[in-house]
Amino acid sequence: MSARTNTGASDAVRRLTRWAEDFPEPGVSFADLTPVFADPVAFRAVVHELSTAAPDADTIASVDARGFLLGGGVGLTLGAGVLAVRKSGKLPPPVLSESYQLEYGASTLEIPADAIDLSGRRVLVVDDVLATGGTLEATARLVESAGAQVVAVCVVLEIAALGGRRRLEKYPLSSVLTV
Template identity: 40%
Template sequence: MLQRALIFSSSNPICSQLSTTAPPDNTVFPKRNGGWIIPFSSYQLPAFRFRNYRRTLLPPLCSASDSAANRPNMASQDEQDPRISNISSAIRVIPDFPKPGIIFQDITTLLLDTKAFRDTIDLFVERYRGKDISVVAGIEARGFIFGPPIALAIGAKFVPMRKPNKLPGEVLSEEYSLEYGKDTMEMHVDAVKAGERALIIDDLVATGGTLSAAIRLLECVGVHVVECACVIELPELKGRERLGGKPLFVLLSST
């Protein structure tokens, strides 16, 4: 079922692969003004925003969805937590990186702002302290930035979810789909135990592919995934719909 399409056009550079010659794909349909439409499923979108997104991160943005069937609930119902605005302001938005037409959310500037970085960690810790979480699973690579301090603060162990061939010893693997092919996520076989309660952390959720792979990888050994958490969500890519009803908590949402 056609859900979304990339538009290739020299006059409308929505994505990086600009061309005035139709790409070699038998599913290409002609488009006016010398461009083409290439359909693909929404889950195959790369984890970056396109030109039709605003170039800012917008509070009030601290939200959570308890399941795919529930509407997102505001974490601060009555008034916006001032820390959210501070975090949003600390994240740099870079157009045309790493390719033309892509708008990149650069969290390195957040890491340079000690108050905003601490506020980010504190908001997650306040949510998960006392929830009996014994595992914080961080997705490579930027989940490794936020996961360890959260794990230490709530008294949980940190488990890295890595790209293939990065972990020594025996590993468990889970394959997932990318825009043009597949990738694999791995963790050590002895990192977790059946019955443990886990939080999955990453910096950004776009299509939800990596989060859903992490959920499957943990659940295959009997771990209960309590929630997924990210600093930023790109809601128009509908990543939370791929999480199988698992709750998703985010601090910032981009529209």
């Protein structure tokens, strides 16, 4: 079910999101949340709302790159550590990796293989937008492969028509705003 307890956050996301048609390629409608992050009241409300998704999480897995902004705020709010889930080639080896399909291509995500012990950690996965669900599903699989338990997934904006929620049915999933 979608989290909509903070109408200030959802109203701010609705009001401030900039939509870019045919970006990054024809047929894709890109939700730019940069204006939401730049507004201090909106950003604070969004981080607060995301933090309610799993208040007992001890690690926040934040997805490259906009998820980093959110994950840092949620981690500070919850007193949790933050795991940066990086795009391929951004971390020195050894890494754990997970490849997946995007709505407009393919990609690979990575985390350190031996620098961070995730065994038994309770992880909240945080990202900006849920579209087809490939990125978030790959992130969850990646942190689980490292021995962590994904306790919830949360996003700022969910694009319901793209059906990403179906790929994440095994996790509690919340969004600040669903369009």
